[in-house]
Amino acid sequence: MLRINEKGSLPFQNYVAAKGAPTIMQILPALHAGGVEQGVIDINQAIIEAGGKSIVVSSGGARVHEIQRAGGIHIEAPVNSKNPITMMRNVKRLQNLIREHNVDVVHACSRAPAWSAKKAAEKSGVKFVTSVHAAHKIQNGFKRAYNSAITKGERVIVVSHFLADHLETEYDVNPTRIRVIHRGLALEKFHPNSVTPDRLVRLSEEWRIPEGAPIIFMPARLTRLKGHKFLVDAIAKLKNKDVFCIMLGTVEKNSGYSQELMHHIDSKNLSSQVRIVDFCKDMPAAYMLSTVVVCPSLVPEGFGRVPVEAQAMGRPIIATDHGGARETIVKNETGWLIDLDDTNAFAEALDEALNLNVKERAILATRGMSHVADSFTVEQMCSKTLDVYADLLGANDLPRQQKTEGSAVELEYETAELRAQSQ
Numbered sequence: 001m002l003r004i005n006e007k008g009s010l011p012f013q014n015y016v017a018a019k020g021a022p023t024i025m026q027i028l029p030a031l032h033a034g035g036v037e038q039g040v041i042d043i044n045q046a047i048i049e050a051g052g053k054s055i056v057v058s059s060g061g062a063r064v065h066e067i068q069r070a071g072g073i074h075i076e077a078p079v080n081s082k083n084p085i086t087m088m089r090n091v092k093r094l095q096n097l098i099r100e101h102n103v104d105v106v107h108a109c110s111r112a113p114a115w116s117a118k119k120a121a122e123k124s125g126v127k128f129v130t131s132v133h134a135a136h137k138i139q140n141g142f143k144r145a146y147n148s149a150i151t152k153g154e155r156v157i158v159v160s161h162f163l164a165d166h167l168e169t170e171y172d173v174n175p176t177r178i179r180v181i182h183r184g185l186a187l188e189k190f191h192p193n194s195v196t197p198d199r200l201v202r203l204s205e206e207w208r209i210p211e212g213a214p215i216i217f218m219p220a221r222l223t224r225l226k227g228h229k230f231l232v233d234a235i236a237k238l239k240n241k242d243v244f245c246i247m248l249g250t251v252e253k254n255s256g257y258s259q260e261l262m263h264h265i266d267s268k269n270l271s272s273q274v275r276i277v278d279f280c281k282d283m284p285a286a287y288m289l290s291t292v293v294v295c296p297s298l299v300p301e302g303f304g305r306v307p308v309e310a311q312a313m314g315r316p317i318i319a320t321d322h323g324g325a326r327e328t329i330v331k332n333e334t335g336w337l338i339d340l341d342d343t344n345a346f347a348e349a350l351d352e353a354l355n356l357n358v359k360e361r362a363i364l365a366t367r368g369m370s371h372v373a374d375s376f377t378v379e380q381m382c383s384k385t386l387d388v389y390a391d392l393l394g395a396n397d398l399p400r401q402q403k404t405e406g407s408a409v410e411l412e413y414e415t416a417e418l419r420a421q422s423q
Contacts, residue, residue: 024053026057028056054071207275219248228261235350
């Protein structure tokens with residue numbers, strides 16, 4: 001696969017060459033573990049590598065150093081707060097930062113910061129972008145109004161076509177403002193060859209996995225909507241009683257769900273076959289230990305990183321047939337999509353995945369890895385996001401910079417043009 005400067009964006013680089021380095025400010029509640037946080041970190045690095053200046057505003061967190069290590073600036077502010085008074089004060093804070101750092105584009109990546117960021121951007125006369133990562137619940141008019149802040153960008157980036165449809169239907173967002181940009185993985189990290197045998201042994205011992213047992217792996221927060229009970233019911237229907245299931249996920253505070261789940265596991269006589277663990281610092285190794293990965297969410301995921309990560313690692317994936325999973329899994333080619341609450345279909349899919357022979361597993365793995373490499377790389381995500389910034393800045397109206405004949409940039413430009421013409 002030809003990859004020339006794939007993290008870059010030609011329009012963005014064209015703007016840098018013609019007008020100088022633009023400053024992009026991303027705003028999110030905090031920098032902890034999570035898909036939104038990883039996306040911000042990746043975009044921060046891409047901005048720097050493409051010749052721009054990057055500022056990230058958050059309330060802090062364990063991953064701040066990743067912003068700074070790549071050359072970005074992190075500024076701590078209480079943008080995680082949902083307190084109306086704090087949110088109003090954040091408008092002035094952000095205005096001051098925009099002026100102090102000559103910010104060109106403000107990019108809000110969550111609902112609470114979006115309220116303050118929109119007003120600050122408007123008052124400062126700079127471009128405003130938002131990102132939507134989930135179909136948030138709409139229980140009442142107040143909740144709808146609160147959610148709507150993330151739909152107010154001049155461009156609204158969504159991580160799936162499912163979410164694009166959701167915004168058009170529920171919030172009447174003009175589709176001309178929406179840009180679908182799927183999340184991307186770092187393939188150098190999520191690849192079978194990246195995991196050494198000693199990492200597999202270490203994790204297997206840590207989780208006390210029975211030797212030789214087929215492993216069903218479900219990485220998901222311990223919340224009712226993720227479908228843990230759905231999986232337990234499907235395992236109970238399997239003919240193969242030697243399987244072992246790892247449920248990886250942190251417990252939500254004061255939810256009581258973990259205890260409820262344990263009672264459900266006991267009621268199915270599966271307590272010796274299902275183990276709940278709350279932390280894993282080596283997800284690629286966890287996927288490699290798995291015989292099959294499952295994502296049985298009871299509600300549609302906006303995107304869902306688990307199916308993409310599983311396919312990148314060459315693992316069979318089973319997910320419920322709705323939301324982002326329909327875009328990340330090619331049904332019956334790279335994985336299984338099952339109907340919600342159809343326990344029999346879930347058990348049949350599990351049985352089929354667990355009993356694949358060597359050749360069948362290799363074919364499925366190749367298809368899945370190729371699918372991810374073609375559609376869900378961090379390079380693609382970064383390039384398309386920088387394209388959005390460049391578009392708002394007017395880069396597409398600038399004359400192309402002179403190129404050396406046969407240069408890598410020229411080749412990438414011509415390749416992109418040919419690809420666009422063929423679509």
